[in-house]
Amino acid sequence: MRRAPRDTEATARSVTRRALLMGGGMAAMVAALGARMRFLGVEQADQFRLLAEENRINIRLIPPARGLIQDRNGKLIAGNEQNYRVVITRENAGKTDAEVEDVLNRLSNIIPMTAQDLADAMKELNPRVNSAFVPITVAERLSWTDFSKIAINAPALPGVSPEVGLSRVYPRDVDFAHVVGYVGPVSEKDLSELKEKEGAENVDPLLMIPRFQIGKIGVEKWMEDTLRGSAGTKRIEVNAVGRVMRELDREEGLKGKDLRLTIDADVQNFVQARLGEESAACVVMDVNNGDIIAAVSSPSFDPNLFVRGISSADYAALTEHDHRPLANKVVQGAYPPGSTFKMVTALAALEAGVIDENTNVRCPGFIEVGGIRFNCWKRGGHGAVNLKRALSESCDVFFYDVSQKAGIDIMAEMGHKLGLGQRHDLPMSAISAGTMPNKAWKQEKYQKAWVIGDTINASIGQGYVLATPLQLAVMASRIAAGRQVAPRIIHSVNDIEVPVAEAEGLGVDGSKLRAVQMGMFEVMNGAHGTGRGSRIADDTMLMCGKSGTAQVRNFSEAEKLTGARKNESLPWRMRDHALFVGFAPANAPRYAVSVVVEHGGGGSAVAGPIARDALLRALTGGIPPISAYPTNQHESIKNMLNDLRLRLPDGSQPEASKV
Incomplete structure (x- = not known):
C-alpha cells in the first residue's frame, strides 16, 4: 500500500534531523578530540617531553670551586686540588639492599675498601637517610690507576660513576691551622643550625649533597658564605640500567670568592x-x-x-695532649x-x-x-x-x-x-x-x-x-x-x-x-x-x-x-x-x-x-x-x-x- 505523500515528507524530515544531530555530534567529538590532541601535543609538549626524559635524563648539582685563601702577599694558604672519586646512585644500583650491597662488593674487589667503608656506604645509601636520586661518594682521593679501573669496569657496576672533583688542601699545614681552620662534611648539627638561622627553605641545596664539605672552624667557618660560591648544574643521559651514557649540557656555578688575609x-x-x-x-x-x-x-x-x-689514633693524640694543640x-x-x-x-x-x-x-x-x-x-x-x-x-x-x-x-x-x-x-x-x-x-x-x-x-x-x-x-x-x-x-x-x-x-x-x-x-x-x-x-x-x-x-x-x-x-x-x-x-x-x-x-x-x-x-x-x-x-x-x-x-x- 502506498504511503501518503504527507507521511513520506514527515519521515524524510525526521531522518534529516537525526542525520544532522548525529553529524553534529560526531563533528563536535572530532573537534573536541582535535582540541585535546592540540592541547596535549602542542601546549603540553614540554611537560610530556620532560616526563619522558625523566626516564633517561638526570640533573645533578655541580659543586663550585671553593674560594682561595692567601696571605697578605698573595701566598697560598688554602687551595683546591684534583680529587679522583667514585660515586654511586641508589636508584640505579638496585632496587633492594642486597643488589646494592652486591654492587659495593664488586667495587671493593677493584679498589681498596674496608669493611667499615662498605658499612658507611650502605648507611648513606639508605633511602631513609638520603634520597635514592642523590649520588653518594663512597671513595675519594683515588690514584689514577684505581680511577681508571673503575672506568674500565663500568658496565659491571650499575649506578657507579667515576668523577673528578676538587678537594681542599692546606699547603702550609700547621702554620695556619688555628687561624684558617679546616673544612669537613656537613653534619646534622650543621644543618639544624642553618635551618634555625636561615629557615629550612633557604638552606643551600649544596649542603644536602652527602659528604659536601664546609668550614668547621676559623676563617673557613666564619667566611663560609663568601668562600662557598653557588652550584652549577649538568644534565646527563643514562641508559635503562642507569649507566651514564653522555653529558648533554652543563651550566657552571659561581666560584667562591678569594680572600686575602692581613697575615704575613x-x-x-x-x-x-x-x-x-x-x-x-x-x-x-x-x-x-x-x-x-x-x-x-x-x-x-x-x-x-x-x-x-682523621683517624681515631691521630684525633686521640691531639685531644689527650696536655699542651692542647686543638685550642x-x-x-x-x-x-x-x-x-x-x-x-x-x-x-x-x-x-x-x-x-x-x-x-x-x-x-x-x-x-x-x-x-x-x-x-x-x-x-x-x-x-x-x-x-x-x-x-x-x-x-x-x-x-x-x-x-x-x-x-x-x-x-x-x-x-x-x-x-x-x-x-x-x-x-x-x-x-x-x-x-x-x-x-x-x-x-x-x-x-x-x-x-x-x-x-x-x-x-x-x-x-x-x-x-x-x-x-x-x-x-x-x-x-x-x-x-x-x-x-x-x-x-x-x-x-x-x-x-x-x-x-x-x-x-x-x-x-x-x-x-x-x-x-x-x-x-x-x-x-x-x-x-x-x-x-x-x-x-x-x-x-x-x-x-x-x-x-x-x-x-x-x-x-x-x-x-x-x-x-x-x-x-x-x-x-x-x-x-x-x-x-x-x-x-x-x-x-x-x-x-x-x-x-x-x-x-x-x-x-x-x-x-x-x-x-x-x-x-x-x-x-x-x-x-x-x-x-x-x-x-x-x-x-x-x-x-x-x-x-x-x-x-x-x-x-x-x-x-
Whole structure:
C-alpha cells in the first residue's frame, strides 16, 4: 500500500534531523578530540617531553670551586686540588639492599675498601637517610690507576660513576691551622643550625649533597658564605640500567670568592718555629691600621688530616695532649695578665689625677691592708719609686698603693679603653672576651661586694682579671698609637680591599700616655729594666715593653714568709705563666707584640726573647741580623738562629733586608 505523500515528507524530515544531530555530534567529538590532541601535543609538549626524559635524563648539582685563601702577599694558604672519586646512585644500583650491597662488593674487589667503608656506604645509601636520586661518594682521593679501573669496569657496576672533583688542601699545614681552620662534611648539627638561622627553605641545596664539605672552624667557618660560591648544574643521559651514557649540557656555578688575609705567611712561619714545642701564643699587630701580621698558637696540628678524615689514633693524640694543640690560645686562652697590666693601672691613676709622673711611693717590700700582707716580688723592697722606675723595675707596691687611690671602676674603664674585657670581632672561633672586672661585675657574678684586696690583686693583673693574647696585643697597640686601633684579619675579598675606619683617639691625655711609654722604654733599655736582657741593640729599632709573670697557684703560708718556690722545682702545670707585651720602633711605633707561654716561668727570661725575635722578623723582613742583638748575646743568638733555620722550610725565610 502506498504511503501518503504527507507521511513520506514527515519521515524524510525526521531522518534529516537525526542525520544532522548525529553529524553534529560526531563533528563536535572530532573537534573536541582535535582540541585535546592540540592541547596535549602542542601546549603540553614540554611537560610530556620532560616526563619522558625523566626516564633517561638526570640533573645533578655541580659543586663550585671553593674560594682561595692567601696571605697578605698573595701566598697560598688554602687551595683546591684534583680529587679522583667514585660515586654511586641508589636508584640505579638496585632496587633492594642486597643488589646494592652486591654492587659495593664488586667495587671493593677493584679498589681498596674496608669493611667499615662498605658499612658507611650502605648507611648513606639508605633511602631513609638520603634520597635514592642523590649520588653518594663512597671513595675519594683515588690514584689514577684505581680511577681508571673503575672506568674500565663500568658496565659491571650499575649506578657507579667515576668523577673528578676538587678537594681542599692546606699547603702550609700547621702554620695556619688555628687561624684558617679546616673544612669537613656537613653534619646534622650543621644543618639544624642553618635551618634555625636561615629557615629550612633557604638552606643551600649544596649542603644536602652527602659528604659536601664546609668550614668547621676559623676563617673557613666564619667566611663560609663568601668562600662557598653557588652550584652549577649538568644534565646527563643514562641508559635503562642507569649507566651514564653522555653529558648533554652543563651550566657552571659561581666560584667562591678569594680572600686575602692581613697575615704575613713568612712571619707566621717564623714565629711558629720560634715557639717550638712550648704551649704558647704570639700575636704581631700593625699599630697603625690593626692588621694582624702573625697570630700563632702552639703547638699546632695539620688541618689536612681533618679534610681527609682523621683517624681515631691521630684525633686521640691531639685531644689527650696536655699542651692542647686543638685550642686557639690566641683568642680562646684567657690568662691573668700579670705585670703587663700595670700600664692600665698607671694610666687609670694618672687620668684620675691621684698621681703624676713624679709621684713617689715608698716600697719596703710589702704593704699590709686589713691584716693581710701583699708582697712585692723584691723581698727587700725598692725604696722610693716614681712611675717610670715602678714600671722599669716592676715594683708591685707602687701599683698596690695607687690602685687604692684610683679604685677598680676607673681601672676597669681604662682597661676597656685599651681593649681588655671585650670580644674583638674577627672571623675566628670561640673568641673569649676575657674579664675586666669592676664592683658591679662581682656583685652580679658572685653576689658579693668588692673589697680592697680585690683591687690590689687586680692592680698587678691577678685576681679576677683575665686577658687573651689578642687583647694584650691590642692593648700594646693602643698604648703605642694613642688611638683605638681595632684588630682585623681580612685584608681583601676578590682583591677589593676591606675598608679600614679611621681609629678614634683613646681619650687619654697625651703627656700621660707618653709617661707610660717612657716607663716601657726604660723596662727594655734602662740600666735596671727588668726586660733589658731582651732588648734590641739597633738604635733604629729600639723597643718598648713590659714583662709579666702570672701566678697560677696559691702560695703556702711558708712561701708567703720565705718566698715562692722556683718554677723549675714545680710540676709543669703549677709553674707561672710567662707574658710579654711591647712595640717597636720606640720613636715611631709600627708593630706591637704579645706573647704568652703557658707555665713558662719568668716573663722577662722566657716570653721577652720570643717577643723581640717576632718584632725583629716583622721589622727587618727576614731572619733577624745578629747586629740587632746585644754584643754579649751574639754567640747564643747565632746558635739559636741556626737551629731555627733547620726547622724552617728551605727558602721560606730570606735574610733580613734591613741590617
